[in-house]
Amino acid sequence: MVSSTEPRAEGTPGGGAPRQVIRPQWWKRGVVRMAASRVALNALALTLGVVFGMPFYWLVTSALKTSQQIFAMPPVWWPNPIVWDNFPRVFTTAPFGLYTWNTIQIAVPHTIGIVFSCTMAAYGFARIQWPGREILYGITLATLMIPGVVLMVPMFIIFRQLGWYGTYKPLIVPAFFGSAYYIFMLRQFFRTIPPELSEAARIDGASELGIFARIILPLAKPALAVVALFTLIGQWGDFMGPLIYINKMEQYTIVLGLFRFMGDRAHETDWGIIMAASTLMLLPVIAIFFFAQRTFIEGIHMTGLKG
Amino acid sequence: MAIGLRLSPRERRNLLWGLFFTLPWIIGLLWLLLYPICSSLYYSFTQYNMVRPPKWVGLHNFQYMFTDRHYWRAVSNTMWFVIVAVPINIAVSFLLAELLNQKIFMRSFWRTVFYLPTIVPQMAAAMLWLWVFNPFGPINGTLARFGLSAIPFLSSPAWVKPSLTIVTTWICGGNIVLFLAALQDVPMQLREAARIDGANWWDEMLHITVPCVTPVILFTVINGMIWAFQFFTFAYTITGNGPGESSLFYAVMIYDTFVGTRMGLAAAMAWVLFLIVAVCTFVLFRTSARWVYYGGD
Numbered sequence: 378m379v380s381s382t383e384p385r386a387e388g389t390p391g392g393g394a395p396r397q398v399i400r401p402q403w404w405k406r407g408v409v410r411m412a413a414s415r416v417a418l419n420a421l422a423l424t425l426g427v428v429f430g431m432p433f434y435w436l437v438t439s440a441l442k443t444s445q446q447i448f449a450m451p452p453v454w455w456p457n458p459i460v461w462d463n464f465p466r467v468f469t470t471a472p473f474g475l476y477t478w479n480t481i482q483i484a485v486p487h488t489i490g491i492v493f494s495c496t497m498a499a500y501g502f503a504r505i506q507w508p509g510r511e512i513l514y515g516i517t518l519a520t521l522m523i524p525g526v527v528l529m530v531p532m533f534i535i536f537r538q539l540g541w542y543g544t545y546k547p548l549i550v551p552a553f554f555g556s557a558y559y560i561f562m563l564r565q566f567f568r569t570i571p572p573e574l575s576e577a578a579r580i581d582g583a584s585e586l587g588i589f590a591r592i593i594l595p596l597a598k599p600a601l602a603v604v605a606l607f608t609l610i611g612q613w614g615d616f617m618g619p620l621i622y623i624n625k626m627e628q629y630t631i632v633l634g635l636f637r638f639m640g641d642r643a644h645e646t647d648w649g650i651i652m653a654a655s656t657l658m659l660l661p662v663i664a665i666f667f668f669a670q671r672t673f674i675e676g677i678h679m680t681g682l683k684g
Numbered sequence: 685m686a687i688g689l690r691l692s693p694r695e696r697r698n699l700l701w702g703l704f705f706t707l708p709w710i711i712g713l714l715w716l717l718l719y720p721i722c723s724s725l726y727y728s729f730t731q732y733n734m735v736r737p738p739k740w741v742g743l744h745n746f747q748y749m750f751t752d753r754h755y756w757r758a759v760s761n762t763m764w765f766v767i768v769a770v771p772i773n774i775a776v777s778f779l780l781a782e783l784l785n786q787k788i789f790m791r792s793f794w795r796t797v798f799y800l801p802t803i804v805p806q807m808a809a810a811m812l813w814l815w816v817f818n819p820f821g822p823i824n825g826t827l828a829r830f831g832l833s834a835i836p837f838l839s840s841p842a843w844v845k846p847s848l849t850i851v852t853t854w855i856c857g858g859n860i861v862l863f864l865a866a867l868q869d870v871p872m873q874l875r876e877a878a879r880i881d882g883a884n885w886w887d888e889m890l891h892i893t894v895p896c897v898t899p900v901i902l903f904t905v906i907n908g909m910i911w912a913f914q915f916f917t918f919a920y921t922i923t924g925n926g927p928g929e930s931s932l933f934y935a936v937m938i939y940d941t942f943v944g945t946r947m948g949l950a951a952a953m954a955w956v957l958f959l960i961v962a963v964c965t966f967v968l969f970r971t972s973a974r975w976v977y978y979g980g981d
Contacts (some may be wrong), residue, residue: 419788421788426798429797432812432816452826494709494712499710501703507695517709522965523958527724529954530724531951532716535723537734553708555708563947610803613805614806616803635808636921658808659804662804663803677730
C-alpha cells in the first residue's frame with residue numbers, strides 16, 4: 378500500500394495546484410499520513426495480538442498460581458510466588474499419565490490408517506485414468522458436506538453390534554477406510570506432480586504399484602507429513618469420539634479425562650490442576666506447530682481453492 | 685459389465701488399478717457413509733432403545749419433535765449461531781488477514797499468534813475460556829477494579845451465545861490463512877489503478893479486494909455453516925445447554941437424545957439436520973454465480 382503510492386508522488390510536484398504550494402514538500406508527499414497509518418496499523422496489530430494471546434497468558438499464569446491467587450480479587454496478573462506444584466498434582470490427583478498413553482494408543486494407529494487409506498485413494502483419483510473415476514470423486518467431494526452428527530447414531534449401532542463399544546476400535550478402524558477431506562488434499566498435491574514422470578516409468582516397465590511406491594510417495598513426503606500432523610493433532614484433541622465410545626475410566630483419553638475430571642464435584646474448583654492439565658495438553662501441539670509451522674501453512678494452502 | 689467388455693486392454697488395466705487404489709475408500713463410503721445414512725433414515729421411522737428391536741412408528745418421531753418446545757429452542761439457538769457467529773467469524777478473519785497482509789512490524793510473529801488458537805485442542809480452549817469468563821477472570825476482574833459490574837458471560841441467557849461467539853471468533857486462524865492467500869493473489873495493477881483514480885481504502889475494499897476474494901468467502905460460508913449447524917464441543921463443555929436452554933444447540937440435543945437411547949428420535953433429528961444443511965448448501969451454490977467472481981486468468 379505504502380510503497381505503491383511513492384512513485385506517483387515523485388511525479389506530481391509539477392501539478393501546480395495552489396493548495397499544494399502552501400504545504401511543505403514532505404506533507405504533500407503524504408509522508409506524515411504514511412507514517413501515521415503505519416503507526417496505526419502496528420498499534421492495531423499489537424492490540425489485537427494481545428487480545429488474542431491474552432487467554433493463553435491467563436491459562437499459563439493461572440497454572441503457576443497458588444489457589445488463593447487463582448481466586449484473588451482483583452485478579453493477579455503475575456503469579457507471586459510462582460508455584461510449580463500444580464503440574465505434578467495433575468498426575469497424582471488423576472491418572473493423566475495413563476490418559477496420555479491411551480490417547481497415543483488411539484492417535485498413532487488412527488494416523489497411520491488415514492495416511493495409508495487416503496494416499497491410496499488420492500493416488501487412484503489423481504494419477505490413473507479410469508472410467509467411473511470422476512463420478513466417484515464427485516461423490517467423495519459431496520460427502521464433505523455431510524455433517525458428522527448425522528452419522529453418530531447409525532455408526533454407534535454398527536459398532537455396538539460388532540461388539541466394539543467400550544474398545545478403541547471404533548476410533549481407529551474407520552481411519553483405514555479413508556477421509557474425504559484428506560483424500561481431496563492429497564489429490565490436489567498429486568496432481569501437481571508432472572504426469573510425464575509416471576509415463577516414463579511405465580515405458581520402463583514399472584508396475585503401477587512400483588510407480589506409486591518408488592516415484593510418487595517419495596515426492597509426496599511433505600504432503601503426507603501435513604496429513605499426518607493434522608490427523609495427529611485432531612486425534613489428540615478429539616472429544617466426541619471418545620465421549621461416545623469409551624465407557625471405562627481406565628480407557629479415557631486425555632481430553633475425556635479432563636472433561637470428567639472437571640465434572641467431578643471433588644475437583645470442581647481445583648482450577649490450578651485444570652489449568653495445569655490444559656497447559657500440558659497444549660504444549661505438544663504448540664511444540665509440533667513451531668517445529669513444523671511451514672508445513673502447516675502450506676498444508677492449508679494445499680487444500681487450495683485454486684485446484 | 686457390458687461396458688467392461690468394450691474396454692481396451694489398457695483401459696481395463698487402468699480400471700483395475702484405479703479400483704485397487706480406491707478400494708479402501710470405496711468400502712469406507714459404502715460401510716461408513718452410505719449404509720449409516722440409509723439405516724439412519726430407517727431408524728428415524730422407528731422407536732429403538734437398543735434393547736428391543738426397532739419398532740416401526742411411521743412419522744411419529746417427526747411429529748414428536750416438531751411439536752416439542754425444546755426442539756424449536758435448539759433450532760432457533762442454532763440458527764442464531766449460523767446467522768450471527770459465522771458471518772462475524774468470516775468478517776473478522778478477513779479483516780485480520782487484510783491487516784496481516786500490510787507491511788507491519790513482526791508480521792510473521794503476529795500471523796503465528798492469530799493462527800495458534802486454531803490448533804489448540806477444543807477441550808483445552810473450552811477450559812481456558814471457562815476460566816477467562818468466570819467472575820474471577822481477567823475481564824471481570826478488570827471491570828471490578830474500575831467499579832463496574834461483572835459481565836455474566838456464561839450465567840445470563842442473553843450473554844451465553846455472544847460469549848460462545850467470542851470463543852469461536854478467537855479460532856479463526858484457518859480462515860485467516862485462506863484469506864491471506866487470496867489477498868496475495870489480488871492483482872496489484874487493479875489496486876494501483878484504483879488508487880490513481882483517487883479511491884480510498886473503503887472504495888478499494890468494496891470494489892476490488894472483496895470481489896476478488898469472493899471464492900474464498902463462498903468456501904468459508906459453506907464450511908462455516910456446516911460447522912455451525914453441528915456446533916457441539918464448546919456448547920457441551922462450556923455451558924452444557926444452560927442457562928435455561930439458551931445454549932441448547934441442535935447437535936447437543938441430538939447427543940442428549942442419543943444418550944437417552946432414543947435412537948429413532950435422534951436419527952430423525954439428525955436426518956432433518958442433514959436436509960437443512962443440504963438445502964442451504966444447494967441454495968448457496970446456486971446463488972453463488974451472482975456474487976462470486978472467478979478471476980479471468
